[in-house]
Amino acid sequence: MALEQYIQRIDDKLHLLLKKLQQVQAENVLLKEQLQEQEDILAVQQETIASLENKLHLTKMAGATGQGLPADAAADEEFRKEMRNKINDYIKEIDRCIALLNS
Incomplete structure (x- = not known):
């Protein structure tokens, strides 16, 4: 009898362990989905930040050219x-495009 009770307790513990495993696996899947969603949001936000920083830089440059050259010599x-530098970057990019078109 003691052996049957011992086997039954092991069986009960095994079922409990399997149930907990299923719960942990389900939670893991959910957490992976949430992580992917957060990574997607982060990527979009980083792209937005980069775009806004570029627009800010261009706006500052456009504002400086619209108001004339800065007053002091250092500025x-x-x-x-x-x-x-910006013009040189544009020229380099144009040269790369031309090289790609020629190849």
Whole structure:
């Protein structure tokens, strides 16, 4: 009798353990889905931030050109360097596009 009771207790514990395993697996699936959703949201937010930072930068540059060159010499030189770098970046990008079209 004691052996049957012992086997029954092991069987009960096994069923309880399997039930807990199923619960943990279901929770794991749910957490993975939530994580994926959060990662998707984060990616969209990062793209939005990058886009807004670019727009802010372009707005600052456009504002500076719309109001004329800065008054002091240091700001004037910085503005010229920034504009020169931006133009050089555009030229490099255009050259890459032309090279891709030619190949």
